[in-house]
Amino acid sequence: MQPKQSPDRTAVSNLPPVVNDFCITFSTVNGSGSATANTTILRALFRMGIPVSGKNIFPSNIKGLPTWYTIRVSKDGYLARVAEDDIVVAMNATTFNQELDSLVPGGVLLYPDDLPVKVTREDIHAYTMPVKQLVKEADAPPKLRDYLSNMVYVGVLAELLGIDLDKIYDALDFHFKGKKNAIDSNFNLIQAAANWAKENLTKTDRYRVEPMNGTDGYVMADGNTAAALGALYGGVQFVGWYPITPASSLVESMNEYISELRKDPVTGKNTMAVVQAEDELSAVGMAIGAGWGGLRAMTSTSGPGLSLMAEYLGLAYYTEVPVVVWDVQRVGPSTGLPTRTAQGDLTFASFISHGDTNYVLLLPGSVTECFEFGWRAFDIAERLQTPVIVLSDLDLGMNQWMTRSFEYPDEPMDRGKVLWEEDLEKMLEKTNGSWGRYLDVDGDGIPYRTVVGNRHPRSAYFTRGTGHDELGRYSEDPEVWQRVLDRIAKKFETAKKYMPRPEIHPRENAKIGVIAFGSTDPAIKEAGDLLEKDGIPVDYLRLRAIPFTEEVDDFIQRHEKICVVEMNQQGQLHQLLTLAYPQYATRLHSAAHMDGLPLTARWVYDQIQSLEEK
Amino acid sequence: MQPKQSPDRTAVSNLPPVVNDFCITFSTVNGSGSATANTTILRALFRMGIPVSGKNIFPSNIKGLPTWYTIRVSKDGYLARVAEDDIVVAMNATTFNQELDSLVPGGVLLYPDDLPVKVTREDIHAYTMPVKQLVKEADAPPKLRDYLSNMVYVGVLAELLGIDLDKIYDALDFHFKGKKNAIDSNFNLIQAAANWAKENLTKTDRYRVEPMNGTDGYVMADGNTAAALGALYGGVQFVGWYPITPASSLVESMNEYISELRKDPVTGKNTMAVVQAEDELSAVGMAIGAGWGGLRAMTSTSGPGLSLMAEYLGLAYYTEVPVVVWDVQRVGPSTGLPTRTAQGDLTFASFISHGDTNYVLLLPGSVTECFEFGWRAFDIAERLQTPVIVLSDLDLGMNQWMTRSFEYPDEPMDRGKVLWEEDLEKMLEKTNGSWGRYLDVDGDGIPYRTVVGNRHPRSAYFTRGTGHDELGRYSEDPEVWQRVLDRIAKKFETAKKYMPRPEIHPRENAKIGVIAFGSTDPAIKEAGDLLEKDGIPVDYLRLRAIPFTEEVDDFIQRHEKICVVEMNQQGQLHQLLTLAYPQYATRLHSAAHMDGLPLTARWVYDQIQSLEEK
Amino acid sequence: MTSQPTVRQQADTNEAGLTRNDYKGAPSTLCQGCGHNSISAQIVSALYELNVVPEEVVKFSGIGCSSKSPTYFLNRSFAFNGVHGRMPSLALGALFADTSVKGIGVSGDGDTASIGMGQFKHVMRRNLPLVYIVENNGVYGLTKGQFSATAEQGLTLKKQGTSRYLPVDICMEALIANATFVARSFAGDPKQVKELIKAAFSHRGIAVIDIISPCVTFHNVETSIHSYAWGKENEMPLHEISYIPARDEITVEDFEEGSVRTVELHDGSVVMLKKLESDYDPTNIYEALRRLEEAERNRWLLTGLLYVNPDTTTIFDRYNLVDEPLNRLSPERLRPPRESMAKLNALMF
Amino acid sequence: MTSQPTVRQQADTNEAGLTRNDYKGAPSTLCQGCGHNSISAQIVSALYELNVVPEEVVKFSGIGCSSKSPTYFLNRSFAFNGVHGRMPSLALGALFADTSVKGIGVSGDGDTASIGMGQFKHVMRRNLPLVYIVENNGVYGLTKGQFSATAEQGLTLKKQGTSRYLPVDICMEALIANATFVARSFAGDPKQVKELIKAAFSHRGIAVIDIISPCVTFHNVETSIHSYAWGKENEMPLHEISYIPARDEITVEDFEEGSVRTVELHDGSVVMLKKLESDYDPTNIYEALRRLEEAERNRWLLTGLLYVNPDTTTIFDRYNLVDEPLNRLSPERLRPPRESMAKLNALMF
Numbered sequence A, B: 001m002q003p004k005q006s007p008d009r010t011a012v013s014n015l016p017p018v019v020n021d022f023c024i025t026f027s028t029v030n031g032s033g034s035a036t037a038n039t040t041i042l043r044a045l046f047r048m049g050i051p052v053s054g055k056n057i058f059p060s061n062i063k064g065l066p067t068w069y070t071i072r073v074s075k076d077g078y079l080a081r082v083a084e085d086d087i088v089v090a091m092n093a094t095t096f097n098q099e100l101d102s103l104v105p106g107g108v109l110l111y112p113d114d115l116p117v118k119v120t121r122e123d124i125h126a127y128t129m130p131v132k133q134l135v136k137e138a139d140a141p142p143k144l145r146d147y148l149s150n151m152v153y154v155g156v157l158a159e160l161l162g163i164d165l166d167k168i169y170d171a172l173d174f175h176f177k178g179k180k181n182a183i184d185s186n187f188n189l190i191q192a193a194a195n196w197a198k199e200n201l202t203k204t205d206r207y208r209v210e211p212m213n214g215t216d217g218y219v220m221a222d223g224n225t226a227a228a229l230g231a232l233y234g235g236v237q238f239v240g241w242y243p244i245t246p247a248s249s250l251v252e253s254m255n256e257y258i259s260e261l262r263k264d265p266v267t268g269k270n271t272m273a274v275v276q277a278e279d280e281l282s283a284v285g286m287a288i289g290a291g292w293g294g295l296r297a298m299t300s301t302s303g304p305g306l307s308l309m310a311e312y313l314g315l316a317y318y319t320e321v322p323v324v325v326w327d328v329q330r331v332g333p334s335t336g337l338p339t340r341t342a343q344g345d346l347t348f349a350s351f352i353s354h355g356d357t358n359y360v361l362l363l364p365g366s367v368t369e370c371f372e373f374g375w376r377a378f379d380i381a382e383r384l385q386t387p388v389i390v391l392s393d394l395d396l397g398m399n400q401w402m403t404r405s406f407e408y409p410d411e412p413m414d415r416g417k418v419l420w421e422e423d424l425e426k427m428l429e430k431t432n433g434s435w436g437r438y439l440d441v442d443g444d445g446i447p448y449r450t451v452v453g454n455r456h457p458r459s460a461y462f463t464r465g466t467g468h469d470e471l472g473r474y475s476e477d478p479e480v481w482q483r484v485l486d487r488i489a490k491k492f493e494t495a496k497k498y499m500p501r502p503e504i505h506p507r508e509n510a511k512i513g514v515i516a517f518g519s520t521d522p523a524i525k526e527a528g529d530l531l532e533k534d535g536i537p538v539d540y541l542r543l544r545a546i547p548f549t550e551e552v553d554d555f556i557q558r559h560e561k562i563c564v565v566e567m568n569q570q571g572q573l574h575q576l577l578t579l580a581y582p583q584y585a586t587r588l589h590s591a592a593h594m595d596g597l598p599l600t601a602r603w604v605y606d607q608i609q610s611l612e613e614k
Numbered sequence C, D: 001m002t003s004q005p006t007v008r009q010q011a012d013t014n015e016a017g018l019t020r021n022d023y024k025g026a027p028s029t030l031c032q033g034c035g036h037n038s039i040s041a042q043i044v045s046a047l048y049e050l051n052v053v054p055e056e057v058v059k060f061s062g063i064g065c066s067s068k069s070p071t072y073f074l075n076r077s078f079a080f081n082g083v084h085g086r087m088p089s090l091a092l093g094a095l096f097a098d099t100s101v102k103g104i105g106v107s108g109d110g111d112t113a114s115i116g117m118g119q120f121k122h123v124m125r126r127n128l129p130l131v132y133i134v135e136n137n138g139v140y141g142l143t144k145g146q147f148s149a150t151a152e153q154g155l156t157l158k159k160q161g162t163s164r165y166l167p168v169d170i171c172m173e174a175l176i177a178n179a180t181f182v183a184r185s186f187a188g189d190p191k192q193v194k195e196l197i198k199a200a201f202s203h204r205g206i207a208v209i210d211i212i213s214p215c216v217t218f219h220n221v222e223t224s225i226h227s228y229a230w231g232k233e234n235e236m237p238l239h240e241i242s243y244i245p246a247r248d249e250i251t252v253e254d255f256e257e258g259s260v261r262t263v264e265l266h267d268g269s270v271v272m273l274k275k276l277e278s279d280y281d282p283t284n285i286y287e288a289l290r291r292l293e294e295a296e297r298n299r300w301l302l303t304g305l306l307y308v309n310p311d312t313t314t315i316f317d318r319y320n321l322v323d324e325p326l327n328r329l330s331p332e333r334l335r336p337p338r339e340s341m342a343k344l345n346a347l348m349f
Ligand SMILES: Cc1ncc(C[n+]2csc(CCOP(=O)(O)OP(=O)(O)O)c2C)c(N)n1
Pocket: A242, A243, A244, A245, A280, A304, A305, A308, A335, C063, C064, C065, C066, C067, C084, C107, C108, C109, C110, C111, C112, C135, C137, C138, C139, C140, C141, C142, C143, C148, C215
């Protein structure tokens, strides 16, 4: 078979090569096994020392619908999504034209030679691959053939771009956990495909990779795994959960690591339990029960589940039970787009449940931070005796990110003000016997608590969501109600002392400040560089928690124009900042956008530029 | 038996009498049947043409705990709570001292002669009543004695204050629905007690009543009954509900009136159904199903129930289903104080459910307005195809208020853009067959809908909480998502056209503006009069709905200082106004207070006065 | 004795004048081989054969692969795909709008037996006229295979480990909750599925069909009660079931004495149950429970019409509603007359 | 054969050295005569007689008059009064904290059978060691007497009209959901209530006691199955039940042959069931269901230990937990060692 070649583009290829700076999209159907192929390429590039990020855009079903996987290769370490593709591997005829459109001029198109499509663009480099033939030659068992097809493009791409086959081998070795058979059958096909490409394709495009030193000190991981591991290091003891995309993999990866990390070395028994509940009302109820019982307790969910937790969270808020809730956000309202990313639960999470409530929110902005907040959330929840909601999102939680290595917790566990038998005895001595569950002994709004199993005859108290006084007794007294609720609100002030501080990225002569949080970080950093090049330096504050700490106050004070960048419709962070800083309300400009896809640096650039012009 | 007399206070009684301007509190235990006695007095006063209001402060249990009922008698028509009492009828020894403290100097204390208490104040007029003896003489059956005790104070008070016994008879007649026996056994005792008082008590205090003309055009009713009736006049067709204090009586009174108001005159069959659900998730689910099916559908609940409705309301918001939710607010968070009043669900209701949502809120400020919004809420919900949340509260909902007579709806029913078979046919002709459930045909953001049972073969569509396009088809397309959600948000703009306008009470030379909503109205109006007397005239805008309409904008623009008065901890209306008017954020001052009791004019006065001084 | 059309029609149109296509939905996006797809196909066939007008059917579902199914049949019917586990309440409200339309709800085992247990139980006792199909695969398909509440205790799945709890039996739950039509079937037995659906459509009240519907992607382990392989081997039908429309005459003489039981449904149609191994009386709840327990102990897949009570009142009967659809009542019939206002105000005291 | 104290103690202290007062709670604020108050009294007695240390008990409840009860017993025990209908999840989480303490939950029929149906069913199948008492009065007491899901169909209450739906039978629900200890009792039969509570405390796993507990204020209609009058007239105990602590010897010889059945519970204590009208075997689920159905049909108040399975594993057994209370583990035992970090990072690829 004579391979179909792309038209000769010598004019283009006279341009200098584009090295380690492009974006590849793989278009496949889900359930076809392309994930292995895609992450193999991602990992091989990472092992070559080249900064990479991978994003999966997948449908809310199991098999047979279009799926895209995008790898950004960036020598400068930019990890954000870009809207256009440099290289497309098109395995799915139904979306072919859409992909064709997304290619930059001079871009590369790779597709199986039997794909019933027509290439209608002249300004790109198109290569076909004899996928069927190569798979056939590999002599694979029929039921594996579809899956193996994907290895063909791995090999062809490796050859075209110059990806190190050794690194590909490493990636497969990792993926198949050293299982020789699996590794070899995949690798052989990749190698065959690479060989075929070497012999049959004339490279006319400019893209290629070269080993570099850009990934030292980094690992590849997704935020959900990181959060799970962080929680395990944080000593989580009880998890109540209910499956929901994109949060499921958080607890699922926890399950995977329990036996390694949380079995008692002596007895081989577990120091924690994960219970799959019948729904989210029950999941959070279990976690609250456990938190009340003195366990480090958590649940993880996404939007619809968070909505179902509203009543119970109000109970935990008012009865002052520490509990950690991970909300891995997806696009809402309602079921919305379950497999797309957003930051749309911020306002709801802040005020969740009827009556006056106010929650401590943690806002991880990287996978490494998911790990950190995985453990730190417990310290904060137990210290403050209040629910802590951690807002991650699908992009952060489910995609593979190049991220700084996880660091062992740099602080000892803070179990907060818990009194065991002897502590209580001492406390009673100190206070002449006047200990009460809700007494503000230290003036910081945080009372002392005893927990289930404490055998001291004075330890027990009655916990109730109805009005209660400092001793936990039922009360309908108006003054008592006000006093207790005001003290609880005071904890939100005290909280500031324990909050992770924002990360501030200043630039010289910056007039505009950007405030943002979470997974939009890479897009904003990249936009910052672009803007600086164009003479618009901006300072950037990445929030890591709410309540806001003094640094935020300060940052806003120092900038006449603040652009609040976020991934939702209403500008929810902008709302919360407006509420916290009404005096600066007019400085705060909202740049909010949500269509289910991660923000691009370009979009951020445009927002800030237009603000600058205002 | 020689009746114990209060010390002679001729000095005091030389002062002019206090006519139709005082406050009586009845202190009893709940479940003792005092409600009949108290409302009898209330009604008799009302029938005498004297403006009155009655407030019940009751515990969250069924029987045997302290309960207070307060009647304010006000020739000027002030209906707000006052913190001090002029007259106390103390039937409960356990709270006696507390009541004694609450009396103004020169106040009146009435209590049974066998109450084991000591009157420690000299500056009041204390009268004892031979309750046991009078009840015994009335020869009542033993199991009725406790209950009848309350009639004794009715009689004594009637005599002391000059309440017309005929009017008391009328009140009993009404209460016992004309049942002669019941009326007489009560009335006879009242009369005996009045006679006893006439013969044995020397009136030394200054308080008395006189007939006047202050109640013409008014009725006595509670907000829940009014809302129920309003809904019946609004053509409500389906109610899904679950009992909860203080909302239960809303649907319960609806049940009482169905047979009178909503039976088909010809067939005697019902034109509506009320289903008691198993919980609030189900209650709102049923209502949403019914609203989707083309019925005027509603549910009613209070805080905890609203929390449970979060997920389902998000569905209704995004699928654009008209449904009305009455939230009769009580004190939260959590179970809180179930029998006390608050305005604490405002922020939560505005943003309920994950993702970007925004609800139309109606804010009734009087019982008559509960009636009005009872019907109008359906017009708005169906017009906008969106959930409408009506925020009432315990004070408004459960207490008897003197309120303007209900007025027959002054507008025809607005069923919104519903297409039946012929309408659809015409629409298809007009649009060349391109009708779709979510197409914005009119440019106001509101699409046309068909409903279940429409037999036109083009009428059906698929409703889903997942991403969908203008034709209702499943879609994960980023642009489609954004477009549809933006159109839905646009309805919030369109909504302004249909919102009840705020009520504005201007005063000459006012510099300060007050913004408030709901049941705080009487306290604010009264405070306005007090302030004006003291040279601080204030303008007052009472919000009746959210989104805010241009009048609000205007009002804020015209005042340098705005005092936002509300009954919650955080200043939630202040928050919403800040979000809507960031440019005026610094003008908005929060005066928020919540302890479970209705606001007093005095408290409002102090807030505004201190703002004036700033 | 087979169904004999009384009206002549074109080969490919039914008595409603519609073709099979008129009952179809959008192309399925579920996995190939998924049990749910075969059930959708049987719904299409059953409704086509029943001559139901699609506009007179409303579809409901919760969330899950199973709950997506309504997209794949009856394009011409209204549908509401709600939130996870709360389909019954949505259906109840919507069906009040026009009690002349027939509801069909499709749910999954997670949607019904895990998160949805409460609403499931309560819609049973209300006897809402609704065909309630549970596509039961023992896992949460859409979230990638976690155990649902119907997973067998001890079942081990590669990614999930071992299920710790005793399973919920949806048919037992329905029976105890006073459901008036309870059946179990198997997606691998399309004929039975279809006949049961037809019978369910004619039932006056709630009709639950718990259909074992293998998830070929996450839970098709051959030793599992929820797999095709196991079902094919171990299905034990209580009887051979056929649905006979009201208009057809039944000639029981065609059958051996005692070999057939019939149950007449509310609309005059008849369910004919041909005796297999032993005679089974589908009007005895405790017999149903006993057989279910026995089957569970032996890991047989007991299928067929477990219980039916054709003669109770539905929720609608208990509300004394006007005859015409509520949602077509004119404003005049909904708003009390102007005169009533003054009378009412007089009562407000 | 009565319980013979092995340790000498003062007349008014039990073997734990505590007086009855140590088991009491705050004064009740429920209505006088409310069934719930008598149940609280029996809880106090049972625990006093069981010599349980109050600090080793945790109380749970939902919302309702019944759910307030934990305030009125065991002042010295921890308690969590949660949200309406969701007590089981709260209890489950809390009991994981220290599996050496014993949980007792008090709920109402509304709290359990209406809003709480889902959590109720699921905590059954998890076999959480918890004494789960339902104070069943057929109404929502605290919200003033609306019908709950256990109200009989056709029951008419003055303010509420007539109940439209068939009632939920809490014992049947528990049985079908694989609860391992299921009993019904009557607040008007204090001795039985007490013995059942004692047995429930010794049971390893979930122990449901559905106690008819009249609401004297809103639902004490003499013809109603939930009233005192009706219960007194129509109670039909399955057996006379006595609880015998592990340390006591039983001399069955004292009894007529065949007149007594015994069930040994996990902790060695024994439930002795003295035969009344007929012999009843409390280890047969279907017999239990049959008797319940028969009783329901005849409107008898069938009481006693309906079912017990003393030998299954609890949820805790299935989690392979360390022996000491989880909530007492030191940070060192909870945080993996520092060395593990590098290894983990190497896996992140
Ligand atoms: C409130 C809520 N929680 C969780 C989810 C995530 N979720 C979607 S489908 C599903 C389970 C579906 O299982 P099942 O009903 O058995 O359907 P199947 O996919 O197996 O057919 C879950 C947990 C959700 N959509 N909403």
